[in-house]
Amino acid sequence: xxxxxxxxxxxxxxxxxxxxxxxxxxxxxxxxxxxxxxxxxxxxxxxxxxxxxxxxxxxxxxxxxxxxxxxxxxxxxxxxxxxxxxxxxxxxxxxxxxxxxxxxxxxxxxxxxxxxxxxxxxxxxxxxxxxxxxxxxxxxxxxxxxxxxxxxxxxxxxxxxxxxxxxxxxxxxxxxxxxxxxxxxxxxxxxxxxxxxxxxxxxxxxxxxxxxxxxxxxxxxxxxxxxxxxxxxxxxxxxxxxxxxxxxxxxxxxxxxxxxxxxxxxxxxxxxxxxxxxxxxxxxxxxxxxxxxxxxxxxxxxxxxxxxxxxxxxxxxxxxxxxxxxxxxxxxxxxxxxxxxxxxxxxxxxxxxxxxxxxxxxxxxxxxxxxxxxxxxxxxxxxxxxxxxxxxxxxxxxxxxxxxxxxxxxxxxxxxxxxxxxxxxxxxxxxxxxxxxxxxxxx
Ligand code: 5CA
Numbered sequence: 001x002x003x004x005x006x007x008x009x010x011x012x013x014x015x016x017x018x019x020x021x022x023x024x025x026x027x028x029x030x031x032x033x034x035x036x037x038x039x040x041x042x043x044x045x046x047x048x049x050x051x052x053x054x055x056x057x058x059x060x061x062x063x064x065x066x067x068x069x070x071x072x073x074x075x076x077x078x079x080x081x082x083x084x085x086x087x088x089x090x091x092x093x094x095x096x097x098x099x100x101x102x103x104x105x106x107x108x109x110x111x112x113x114x115x116x117x118x119x120x121x122x123x124x125x126x127x128x129x130x131x132x133x134x135x136x137x138x139x140x141x142x143x144x145x146x147x148x149x150x151x152x153x154x155x156x157x158x159x160x161x162x163x164x165x166x167x168x169x170x171x172x173x174x175x176x177x178x179x180x181x182x183x184x185x186x187x188x189x190x191x192x193x194x195x196x197x198x199x200x201x202x203x204x205x206x207x208x209x210x211x212x213x214x215x216x217x218x219x220x221x222x223x224x225x226x227x228x229x230x231x232x233x234x235x236x237x238x239x240x241x242x243x244x245x246x247x248x249x250x251x252x253x254x255x256x257x258x259x260x261x262x263x264x265x266x267x268x269x270x271x272x273x274x275x276x277x278x279x280x281x282x283x284x285x286x287x288x289x290x291x292x293x294x295x296x297x298x299x300x301x302x303x304x305x306x307x308x309x310x311x312x313x314x315x316x317x318x319x320x321x322x323x324x325x326x327x328x329x330x331x332x333x334x335x336x337x338x339x340x341x342x343x344x345x346x347x348x349x350x351x352x353x354x355x356x357x358x359x360x361x362x363x364x365x366x367x368x369x370x371x372x373x374x375x376x377x378x379x380x381x382x383x384x385x386x387x388x389x390x391x392x393x394x395x396x397x398x399x400x401x402x403x404x405x406x407x408x409x410x411x412x413x414x415x416x417x418x419x420x421x422x423x424x425x426x427x428x429x430x431x432x433x434x435x436x437x438x439x440x441x442x443x
Pocket of ligand 1: 154160284316317323
């Protein structure tokens with residue numbers, strides 16, 4: 001993409017309404033525009049990152065054997081009356097009437113709707129296990145929407161639902177989700193720590209939240225510092241293997257790590273003092289096992305091998321897809337702007353032309369652009385007639401991990417400069433070598 005043909009409405013001023021750095025940077029980098037309280041339009045740069053995050057989520061869900069569907073945003077109140085949550089959800093649920101006076105609502109989550117799909121189409125243990133998921137807009141009428149996409153009213157969520165014959169099978173689904181979430185967040189360059197939590201409006205007693213440590217996080221957390229040394233890395237876990245998923249669960253959840261809702265001072269005191277940490281975190285996901293709560297209420301049953309009928313065991317599993325943009329920026333920025341992890345960066349690298357209009361510099365940039373594109377990479381070429389300082393400031397603000405700087409002086413020596421956004425380190429090399437290096441980084 002050439003910057004002169006793109007739509008990147010960066011702001012010079014720091015918006016005064018934004019209290020935390022990720023919100024400020026998303027506004028300044030022209031990623032989002034507030035439409036009304038807690039509701040945002042996604043501008044091209046923000047939308048691109050949202051899509052990258054969404055794709056990683058889809059990819060890892062597929063790897064775990066989960067099946068994508070899409071359910072409607074507007075739902076009838078009837079199902080929610082059946083489950084008893086129509087009243088229980090309270091003022092967070094946005095309610096409305098259609099022209100016939102029928103009560104509707106904007107989905108805050110979808111346990112009821114997916115259970116209705118299940119009961120209509122599945123009747124036998126032979127069709128289990130089954131996990132259906134979607135990535136869809138949700139609405140919760142938060143009392144205090146704040147921090148931009150972090151606590152929105154409208155937000156984008158992956159919500160998945162497992163259906164299993166027995167409690168043990170459903171607990172395997174729970175563990176499988178935990179493993180797949182570890183992989184998912186690491187691919188986005190994040191460390192998200194599973195912590196014992198409270199189940200709130202979803203119900204059930206088995207639940208973990210995934211937290212990204214950050215001073216601006218809304219949750220207070222307590223944990224054993226050893227946990228931050230754990231990396232999932234590129235281990236090959238067989239998602240069908242009960243033992244393998246169980247082993248990962250135990251490794252990642254045996255140390256003390258809890259949100260304030262479930263914090264237990266006496267237990268925490270057993271962690272060696274020098275490893276006890278009290279911090280803040282951003283909740284980027286949550287997994288639940290809630291048994292037969294919804295299947296009993298809505299009559300979602302299957303025939304067992306011995307011919308009897310039982311309600312299925314269920315759980316639900318969420319990832320805050322739009323919140324993740326804020327979480328990633330909180331975890332990865334400096335005073336000049338965002339620093340995207342390679343896994344989610346909107347463009348793979350920037351090309352800065354120091355002397356737009358200089359025939360040699362323009363030709364070198366064009367050929368770099370073509371070579372990168374031919375390798376399946378997406379560069380953002382700053383082809384504006386701006387001074388170098390302004391171009392660098394824009395690149396630093398929008399946070400592309402790599403920048404190739406092209407100028408007449410370097411070209412005389414046959415070199416361009418490759419700079420890492422994270423370390424600031426620069427290296428001179430031929431344009432061909434720069435292309436190869438970037439291709440290798442993303443391979
Ligand atoms: N039905 C379950 C799992 S599918 C559920 O709704 N879980 S949840 O309430 O924990 O939401 C899942 C994730 O969505 C949260 O972990 C959080 O990352 C994100 N989320 C929740 N509320 C908001 C909000 N107001 N703004 C942005 N993201 C949110």
